[in-house]
Amino acid sequence: MTMESSASVKKMEFPCNLLFVRIIQIKNLQAADVCDQTNCYVSLFLPTASFERVQTKTIKNCQDPLWNESFTFRIQKEVKNVLELMVHDGDDCLLTVLFDVSKIQLGETICLTFPLDQKIQEELEVEFRLESIAVPLENIVTNGILMSREISCLEVEVNMEKKKNEPTDKSLTFTVQGSCEETEKVLLGSAMHPTDPIVFHYIKYQQSLLEIELSKKLCVMCFPTSSRNTSAEERICLTLPLDPLSVKKEIVVDKNTTIDLTMKVQDWPRDLDVRLSYELCMEEKLLVQKRKRIAAAALKKVLHLEKDLQDHEVPVVAVMATGGGARAFTALHGNLFGLQKLNLLDCLSYISGSSGSTWAMSNLYEHADWSHQDLSEAIAEARKHMTKCKLSLFCAENFKNYSKALEQRQKEGYKTCFTDLWGLAIDKALSNGNPSTLSGQRHALNHGQNPLPIYMVLNTRDKYCLPEFKEWLEFTPYEVGLLKYGAYIRSDDFGSKFFMGRLMKKVPESGICYMKGLWSNVFSYNVLDTLHGGYDVAQENYWHRCTRDKIENIEERPPQPLAPHQLDTYLVTPACKFSKFLRDILTETLTTSEVYNFIHGFQLNNGYLDNNNFAIWKDTVLDALPNKLTIAPEYLSLADTAAYIDTSYPTLMRPERKVDIIVHLNYSSGAQTESLLRTAQYFANQRIPFPKIDLSNVKDKDLKECYIFEDAEDSRAPIVVFFPLINDSFRKYKAPGVKRSPWEMKEGEVDVISLHSPYGLQNFTYTKEEFDQLVELTSYNIQNNKTMIYGALRKAVERKQKK
DSSP: OOOOOOTTOEEEEEOEEEEEEEEEEEESOTTOSTTOOOEEEEEEEOTTTOSOOEEOOOEESOSSOEEEEEEEEEEETTBOOEEEEEEEETTEEEEEEEEEGGGSOTTOEEEEEEEEETTTTEEEEEEEEEEEOOSOOEEEEESSSEEEOOEEEEEEEEEEEESSOOOOOOEEEEEOTTSSSOEEEEEOTTOOSOOOOEEEEEETTSOOEEEEEESSOOEEOOOTTSSSOEETTSOEEEEOOSSOEEEEEEEEEETTEEEEEEEEEEEOOOOOSSEEOSSOOHHHHHHHHHHHHHHHHHHHHHTTOSSOOOGGGSOOEEEEEOOOHHHHHHHHHHHHHHHHHTTOGGGEEEEEEOTHHHHHHHHHTTSTTGGGSOHHHHHHHHHHHHHSOSGGGGSHHHHHHHHHHHHHHHHTTOOOOHHHHHHHHHHHHHSOOOOOBSGGGGGGTTTSOSOEEEEEEEEEOTTOOTTTSOEEEEEOSSEEEETTTTEEEEGGGTTSEEETTEEEEOOOOOBHHHHHHHHTOTTOOOHHHHHHHTTOHHHHHHHHHHHSOEEEEOOOOOSSOOOTTOOOOEEEEOOOHHHHHHHHHHTOOSOOEEEEOTTTTOEEBTTGGGOHHHHHHOOSTTTTOHHHHHSOOSEEEEEOGGGTOSOOHHHHTOGGGOOOEEEEEOOOSSOTTHHHHHHHHHHHHHTOOOOOOOOTTOOGGGOOSOEEEOOTTOTTSOEEEEEOSOOSGGGTEEETTEEOOGGGGGGGOOOOSSTTOTTSTTOOOOOHHHHHHHHHHHHHHHHTTHHHHHHHHHHHHHHHHHO
């Protein structure tokens, strides 16, 4: 698989500029009254230019502190640069001004006054100037959202010379903030030979510092760039030059020990390993074309069409399966069996799933031709696993094997957590334990013989609940990607370490067992997410408001409106310490799956907020705060979609997939209509075409087996064929049109609703009768609504023909 180029990706050259910022003064400082002792200073942070926070001098006990101090930042104007001006009183941050640097034009000098408290006319005065700089143009790669910049590589060779061969426990710590490696440590020991070179990769045109720290209080000789001698507990910083460099420096540790450092900086030109594009990858495009030809023949047969369908007349049909633990695992087998009996599996291009439904999907895709085989064999295999005793999962022998597997996973470079143990247990419980992988499922797609499986989870952020921050992450055998950013990597590279779009550290691909645990991480809930899951909007909003920082728009509207890509100026007042403590408690999760973040290091395009591709998925409190997104954590923190909405719809709603029909198979706990209603509301908020759903007043006991929803006015909205998990006519019919005899009525009494149902989420083992009844029920519900499904397919074909 190759990372192909895309028309939506631009490779261009742009100049860097110098931004001068002069902190002038604060007028009417609120904290500086006669009763307070203030230690006021202003710090500046521009993460797209430097990871170092710089600050003014401290002025004590002054109501109108005057600084007139200037600072310089080297910026790339194509990047979204937001300067943070933080006003401090000692160790406390009083407030922060967020200012979009794109408002400063090249060659312009402007003085701005930021209102900090309009009631008492507390103001911060700052002067800005932007000038050109005589450095080569920078090569930028962007999809309009994320930007990949040029990278430099710093190599440091350490050679220690000792006059006496005595052991030492001293060490040197090297740090380049914002680099891929961040920090490296060298144990000096008694070795006389050079150590392996230390390597740092960092943004070439960013203001980077090399920080070196000794482990003992020993007097050292600093680099010429340092202003004074210092002790080893203090950091010795060397500012890296922009141009390629080769220098040698010497550190005298003591009278017996000298350390020689050889440093070399050079460009690191390497193509991206992250695909920046909202387009489908080439492998998926080819698969969809193959599936269209197969679907055309299948639709002609089931709909009794007179003519062959042309490619543009073939609707893209998908199955969307929700989570639901063992119930979803079992019921999905039954639903697919029903579709097979109606000869509809060949009409599908996609099957998406989350949580428990992914267990069934990953088992099926171990077989290269599963959709063309009699699914009764796969169902018999699933029955064997669902009905066996699960107590052996926790025996001493299995725990020993789990421990060995987790130890090996850690050696490979993964962060292990309870979710990995959960995945091992699921795999042991519900499959034969084959050592398969996600990319290994490509063998079931080589000839277009099966629909493309898509697995969905959420990327979360520490200290935030899911209504505040979540990002949809999809997995296919070809790629893994974040929908919002249009960033995708090869599925076999998931878990490896990336920086600025380059693969830096390759780790072996995760076994499918760990992916099952990751896709169904039921341990990722926190208190605020639980409130949201209960859909108590009033409570949810209250806790959000009372524990979050206060963000206020202080933009002074100029005569001319802001350019579309320019952000308003915001004033951030941090929440009190108690509110932060409360938020920490409310957002604490038991565990999330943590893997290397493949968009780590990327910066945001200056116009990212106005990009339509980003706007579709823009739904979090951090989306308009680019510094929060730019400083992306080193690790993704992945959670089950059910923690927000039990759905895998979003991956099918990517405009590029052009899905015409979605068969919604619902296995959620609680109200059967809730996930569909909340999904529809979410898409309405996002302005994503989706049919209106009116089931709010229908109780589960009154639900029908199948519903069809469509938007007659907007053909972009898919036709939704909704199958709630209910038992209606199955009570009286053992097959469509075939009534049960009096002695067969008991077999139709399948309880899938009540609190005493054997199919509750807490149940992980079924009897053979319970398993068979659930499979038969879900297969029957599909077959009994053949007319409605065929009608939806016919409607979709007519739509395509009209287009």
